[in-house]
Amino acid sequence: MSSYRIALNFEDGVTRIIDCGAKEKVLDAAFRNRINLPMDCSDGVCGTCKCRAESGLYDLGDDYIDDALSSDEAGAGMVLTCQMVPQSDCVIAVPVASTACKTGTASFTGKVAGLSDLGGAAFELVLEAPANAPAFLPGQYVNIGVPGSGQHRSYSFSSPSGASRMSFLIKNVPGGLMSNWLAGASEGATLELTGPLGSFYLRPVKRPxxxxxxxxxxxxxxxxxxxxxxxxxxxxxxxxxxxxxxxxxxxxxxxxxxxxxxxxxxxxxxxxxxxxxxxxxxxxxxxxxxxxxxxxxxxxxxxxxxxxxxxxxxxxxxxxxxxxxxxxxxxxxxxxxxxxxxxxxxxxxxx
Structure with missing residues (x-):
């Protein structure tokens, strides 16, 4: 495989997913994507780039020193992104806010492709996924702007990441801002979205x-x-x-x-x-x-x-x-x- 997907989860809930070459270090891939992960020496000496790998396979090599990453830390899933070379898709928890890494939530638009009233209890909203729609982890959510209100609402994806259409299950709240808009919405209407966000997502299934x-x-x-x-x-x-x-x-x-x-x-x-x-x-x-x-x-x-x-x-x-x-x-x-x-x-x- 020529590259792997690396999900960077920041402590403020923002997630950015980047491609990392099969022989590329995660820190280098992040910089290539204009994400300034914490770093100082980039040689496995200082430990500044220490993060936690929540899933995936990777190689840390043997060029770092114990003061930067102890064997106990490595055994607990801690990694140095300046040394980490992925061997599969990975999820990495970054212990700083996204803004400290000069990145943040992606903003994009979606056009209404379908809208179903589910017996008055909920709506199912389907949007065409634009070319710049970010990847997300199953379970995460986005903020969707309510047209004309200057406000947004937060909804979890009900569709898989990478699909041509994004879907959301939205409770029908009498008098609710989004519910009122959806009641009169038509296909082709454009919505503003920001995300993905959230630390509620599917981890590797290793047990029931x-x-x-x-x-x-x-x-x-x-x-x-x-x-x-x-x-x-x-x-x-x-x-x-x-x-x-x-x-x-x-x-x-x-x-x-x-x-x-x-x-x-x-x-x-x-x-x-x-x-x-x-x-x-x-x-x-x-x-x-x-x-x-x-x-x-x-x-x-x-x-x-x-x-x-x-x-x-x-x-x-x-x-x-x-x-x-x-x-x-x-x-x-x-x-x-x-x-x-x-x-x-x-x-x-x-x-």
């Missing part, structure tokens, strides 16, 4: 995975599952998709199509409304059998509103379940357009 989606928090999992369908899968992945009302349960047919394409993937759905006619009433924590927890040998991904995230955390604490990894993203619906509150807030963390 449990995905927990609340409402339109399903979106990033659709992107992750599409990525897994392209890569192949040798570990079980189970998704529990919980909503408040029957009509909020959308795109279930797409999940079934993914289950048909992806051996090892399964899903269940549940509805919290006591008056539901759905087969499984209750919250995701009530439909989480021991079999999908694998005695803690599981990576858990959770995307939903803050009360759901807190409920799952409390459930794990109460049951003594400690997953191998726990990644989550909270989101809150935006306020009505007449209010002065800001756009939907998104926060991500990993423990």
């Amino acid at each position: 995975v449990l995905m927990l989606a609340g409402g339109t928090g399903l979106a990033p999992f659709l992107s992750m599952l599409e990525e897994l369908a392209q890569q192949g899968l040798d570990q079980p992945v189970h998704l529990i998709y919980g909503v408040t009302r029957d009509q909020d349960l959308v795109l279930v047919e797409r999940l079934q199509a993914l289950a048909d394409r992806l051996p090892g993937f399964s899903f269940t759905t549940c509805v919290a409304d006591p008056a539901t006619t759905h087969a499984r009433q209750g919250y995701v924590t009530q439909h989480m059998p021991a079999a999908v927890l694998h005695d803690g040998n599981v990576d858990v991904y959770l995307c939903g509103p803050p009360p759901m995230v807190e409920a799952v955390q409390k459930h794990f604490q109460a049951t003594g379940m400690q997953p191998a990894s726990f990644y989550y993203e909270k989101f809150a619906s935006s306020q009505p357009a007449v209010a002065s509150a800001s756009a939907a807030a998104a926060a991500a963390a990993a423990v």
Whole structure:
């Protein structure tokens, strides 16, 4: 392979994905892309360029000194970008803000190519991906400007990276700024986007995975599952998709199509409304059998509103379940357009 994709995740949530030659050092590739990663000596002596490789294969050579990178640090995934030569696609956590590296979020536009009203509960927005659309990690989000408002809203991609069209699952909020615009939008309308952003993204699948989606928090999992369908899968992945009302349960047919394409993937759905006619009433924590927890040998991904995230955390604490990894993203619906509150807030963390 002549080059590899290197995702640089900065501590302010910005991600830049660059190409790095098969024999090129990551620091050199970053500079070639006008990204000034931290550095001083560039000879493996000072340790200034130290970062953490979160995934991928690479060679560090033997030209650096222990004071710059100890064997314990190297064993824990720390790297010197001035010495690191990739042997596969890699994800690197950079311990500084993107602005300190003279880079930042990419800005681009997308034209509306499709818009579906999903039973009044949500919209599915599809945009044509322009030639300059940046690559992203499955699970990340972008900020989308609401035309004529000077404001933006944050939405996770539901499509895989590199596709000719970008899709988003957007909750229909009565009186919401974006919801109001979408209700009257037409094909060909242009939207301004910035990103990608976020530290909630799919890591290499090395053990069983449990995905927990609340409402339109399903979106990033659709992107992750599409990525897994392209890569192949040798570990079980189970998704529990919980909503408040029957009509909020959308795109279930797409999940079934993914289950048909992806051996090892399964899903269940549940509805919290006591008056539901759905087969499984209750919250995701009530439909989480021991079999999908694998005695803690599981990576858990959770995307939903803050009360759901807190409920799952409390459930794990109460049951003594400690997953191998726990990644989550909270989101809150935006306020009505007449209010002065800001756009939907998104926060991500990993423990």
